[in-house]
Amino acid sequence: MPATSPLLSPATRLLAEQALSRSAGAPLLGGNAVQLLIDAEAHYAAWLDAICAAQRCVLLENYIIRNDEVGRAFRDALAERARAGVFVAVVADWMGCLGQSGHAFWQPLRAAGGQVRIFNPPKLGQPFGWISRDHRKLLVVDGVQGFLSGVCISAKWLGDTRRGVPPWRDTGVALRGPVVAEMQAAFAQSWAEAGGELPPFAAVGDGAAGDVALRLIATQPASAGIYRLDQMIAALARRTLWLTDAYFVGTAPYVQALTAAARDGVDVRLLVPGSSDIPLVAGLSRSGYRPLLQAGIRVFEWNGSMLHAKTAVADGQWARVGSSNLNLASWLSNREIDVAIEDAGFAARLATQYEHDLGHATEIVLSPRKHRRDKLGGATERPARTRHDGGSSSRAATGAVRLANRMGAALVDRRVLGHADAGPLALGALALLLLAAVAWWWPAVLAWPLGLLCAWLALNLAIRAWRERRRRPGADN
Numbered sequence: 313m314p315a316t317s318p319l320l321s322p323a324t325r326l327l328a329e330q331a332l333s334r335s336a337g338a339p340l341l342g343g344n345a346v347q348l349l350i351d352a353e354a355h356y357a358a359w360l361d362a363i364c365a366a367q368r369c370v371l372l373e374n375y376i377i378r379n380d381e382v383g384r385a386f387r388d389a390l391a392e393r394a395r396a397g398v399f400v401a402v403v404a405d406w407m408g409c410l411g412q413s414g415h416a417f418w419q420p421l422r423a424a425g426g427q428v429r430i431f432n433p434p435k436l437g438q439p440f441g442w443i444s445r446d447h448r449k450l451l452v453v454d455g456v457q458g459f460l461s462g463v464c465i466s467a468k469w470l471g472d473t474r475r476g477v478p479p480w481r482d483t484g485v486a487l488r489g490p491v492v493a494e495m496q497a498a499f500a501q502s503w504a505e506a507g508g509e510l511p512p513f514a515a516v517g518d519g520a521a522g523d524v525a526l527r528l529i530a531t532q533p534a535s536a537g538i539y540r541l542d543q544m545i546a547a548l549a550r551r552t553l554w555l556t557d558a559y560f561v562g563t564a565p566y567v568q569a570l571t572a573a574a575r576d577g578v579d580v581r582l583l584v585p586g587s588s589d590i591p592l593v594a595g596l597s598r599s600g601y602r603p604l605l606q607a608g609i610r611v612f613e614w615n616g617s618m619l620h621a622k623t624a625v626a627d628g629q630w631a632r633v634g635s636s637n638l639n640l641a642s643w644l645s646n647r648e649i650d651v652a653i654e655d656a657g658f659a660a661r662l663a664t665q666y667e668h669d670l671g672h673a674t675e676i677v678l679s680p681r682k683h684r685r686d687k688l689g690g691a692t693e694r695p696a697r698t699r700h701d702g703g704s705s706s707r708a709a710t711g712a713v714r715l716a717n718r719m720g721a722a723l724v725d726r727r728v729l730g731h732a733d734a735g736p737l738a739l740g741a742l743a744l745l746l747l748a749a750v751a752w753w754w755p756a757v758l759a760w761p762l763g764l765l766c767a768w769l770a771l772n773l774a775i776r777a778w779r780e781r782r783r784r785p786g787a788d789n
């Protein structure tokens with residue numbers, strides 16, 4: 313499947329290389345060194361070590377940076393480097409950080425000379441602009457060391473020993489080599505999007521640091537590189553495709569790609585949280601298991617506090633690690649950053665970790681009457697649930713999209729619905745019945761919010777029209 317796979321002839325390999333480059337929108341870069349990072353403790357140690365040793369610049373972009381002991385350790389390390397004359401720039405997402413950290417949290421860093429930009433706060437003229445989030449987890453230091461991951465900066469990832477909550481399971485990588493210049497360029501785009509250009513830096517180290525070939529896929533809203541790549545990998549996999557995801561809500565084309573691979577005999581596995589920080593989404597994700605299981609895909613639920621990793625490993629040759637969840641928010645509307653690695657050594661390390669993770673997971677199997685959960689050998693009991701503070705843009709979106717998909721399919725008879733669709737459909741029917749009752753007896757309860765929504769949209773459209781009218785002709789060229 314991947315271009316380097318020994319399973320392919322040279323001609324097929326060339327074709328696969330072309331297909332992967334075009335679908336990802338990213339060329340294959342050789343000469344890199346990659347280190348696998350497992351769980352937040354290893355991440356925070358490596359990230360803080362790199363920040364504390366920075367001599368020229370630190371570029372940090374993260375969806376959530378929380379005002380707790382972990383967030384403050386990062387902020388203080390960044391402030392110390394800024395005081396020492398290092399260029400420090402931080403992009404944090406407005407929605408990810410909502411209720412997690414505010415203006416006052418960043419004051420010490422700004423006072424030390426560091427710069428902080430909050431990505432995409434609500435703006436007049438963009439009533440649905442909030443949907444697009446900066447969901448990346450990226451750190452670049454001195455142009456020579458880069459990190460990307462699923463890990464945010466929050467003590468939540470470390471668990472809570474007093475309450476018996478183990479650390480979250482998450483995955484990232486530390487990178488050196490030519491890819492770091494690409495990571496820096498990806499940060500520069502987010503920085504510019506959040507308010508203005510980065511100052512020019514001295515040339516970054518782009519010399520070879522190892523022998524790993526990879527693609528850096530830094531997506532922007534609607535660029536969909538990861539969406540195309542995920543489907544392409546499902547199409548090209550020949551023996552194994554092992555996926556881990558925190559908020560899986562597959563679209564029909566993606567589920568079709570996975571089921572087609574499984575029906576061709578590919579060993580397709582999906583590892584998802586058993587106890588999610590968003591129980592509603594976990595429940596809705598579960599309702600999508602049946603078509604996967606019926607096609608022969610093996611589904612596993614993690615028994616720990618929360619599985620937050622976003623990884624894929626295929627045919628012992630290809631691996632993906634990063635911030636993208638397998639759902640529409642990540643595929644189409646967010647800024648994400650992932651790395652697709654074509655290296656047997658790295659793929660073997662990730663596959664070994666996957667098998668280790670399955671030792672702490674419960675396999676979900678179909679039974680004639682209901683789903684039955686089979687424990688794997690060595691599986692552990694599920695610990696206490698995680699706290700439900702903090703938010704992901706994926707969460708509400710994934711639940712709403714799945715429910716809307718089911719209802720849409722039922723109403724227009726677009727696809728065959730199964731037993732597992734009954735629950736969401738009944739929920740939708742109940743909600744619509746309640747709405748109908750409210751509209752009948754208390755119309756003002758619906759009319760007022762609808763009127764306000766229309767006024768709000770009208771105001772935003774008018775502002776947008778006014779701005780467009782004031783733009784100089786040709787300003788887009």
Ligand SMILES: O=P(O)(O)OC[C@H](O)CO
Nearest residue numbers: 558589702703704705706
């Ligand atoms: O959107 P994610 O995947 O970074 O997840 C964020 C967490 O859900 C925060 O609780």
